[in-house]
Amino acid sequence: MTPYGLAPTDPDVPHATHPLLPPQGHAGPDAPGPLLTAGEAADVYALSEHHVLRRYRRGEDASREFALMRHVAAHGFPVPAVQHLGGPDLLMERLHGPTLLQALAAGELSLHQGAALLADLHRRLHAIAAPTGGVVIHLDLHPGNVILSEPRGPVLIDWANARGGAAPLDVAVTALILAEVAVDAGGDYSQAARALLAAFVGAVDEPLLPSLDEAMDMRCHDPALVAGECDLVAPAGALVRAFAELAAHR
Ligand SMILES: Nc1ncnc2c1ncn2[C@@H]1O[C@H](COP(=O)(O)OP(=O)(O)OP(=O)(O)O)[C@@H](O)[C@H]1O
Ligand SMILES: [Mg+2]
Structure with missing residues (x-):
């Protein structure tokens, strides 16, 4: 077997x-x-x-x-x-169900629920030691990579970037991905992404600021990045920083 x-x-x-x-x-x-x-x-x-x-x-x-x-x-x-x-x-x-992104777009979940779900997946994942050292980090943990499976609940897919590393980097990458959508003024989801980002930054345990520069560097060198997306990384990083500083003072 x-x-x-x-x-x-x-x-x-x-x-x-x-x-x-x-x-x-x-x-x-x-x-x-x-x-x-x-x-x-x-x-x-x-x-x-x-x-x-x-x-x-x-x-x-x-x-x-x-x-x-x-x-x-x-x-x-x-x-x-x-x-x-x-x-x-x-x-x-094979999982059956919408992605978290589809569920948010359809209004089946609130942005706060979505942010809490993302933060919870980070928390649970980072409790697992990686075989190579550090903890397991996914490095692409965004709403399009979470499938809300009917019997199983939220399931995380697309492990292409995953490795052992430091938890704050994973959190910073997720925040940055959300912020890239938020600062893309022409995008349909920019307002919602901004609110999701704010809620996510408020919901995570790990401090993300120490890893933000590394996350920005990684995102710009990601071969999967769509042309022009790297231009969004600097303003996205600034937005993440602003929200993280706000959250830290709360
Ligand atoms: N186990 C699964 N069960 C059902 N559908 C799946 C499964 N794995 C992947 N998919 C579908 O395939 C899509 C792409 O999967 P995945 O994210 O792993 O690939 P990818 O090449 O990284 O794609 P993308 O560039 O869109 O992120 C998912 O959004 C989902 O619709
Ligand atoms: Mg994917």
Whole structure:
């Protein structure tokens, strides 16, 4: 029996999830199943009601990400159950439900509830020691990477950036991501993002100011950053600083 009860011959896993997966390519007859979404770095395919395949388009190795997801799962942290298939492929539990971003946009959750949920995920994650030292940090913990699963509650996905490190850096990165949306005047969500940021900064335990410069540096050098987004990092950093100083004086 392989981890998570998924033997290669498990009748619940369609033929395409067999270790001999079809060659890479995100559409057409070679696709392992219907394409759910094409993200910046990876394609996510629905294999069945219960499984998705996340495949790095440029062939990056997913084994480090897999090991970390298994590590936090073993500590009770909410992640999709994963089984690595090798190379760029991660087979995982398919979650059903809106992302936190979709739920906030639909008014199903208040901004305060959303901020509290993000702060709680940080708190729980940072209680887990990383195998490489420090605590586990996700470094992309934003509302688009939280799926509100019907039976499981909030589940954190997209562990591509995760590693061992210092908790305040993780908090600073989340604050910065929210602030980038807030300072993007043309964006639809800028007002809501500003309120979410203020609530998040008020809800977190860790001081984020000591790690803000490092977070800004990281965000500007993130290869996943959309063109022009780096221009938002400086004003976003200033906004985070202002809110963090306000919160510190409360
Ligand atoms: N386990 C899962 N169950 C159901 N849907 C999933 C699962 N994992 C990922 N998805 C879907 O695929 C999308 C992209 O996943 P993920 O964030 O891991 O990839 P990404 O390449 O980083 O994408 P992005 O650039 O959009 O962040 C998610 O927003 C979600 O809609
Ligand atoms: Mg993502």
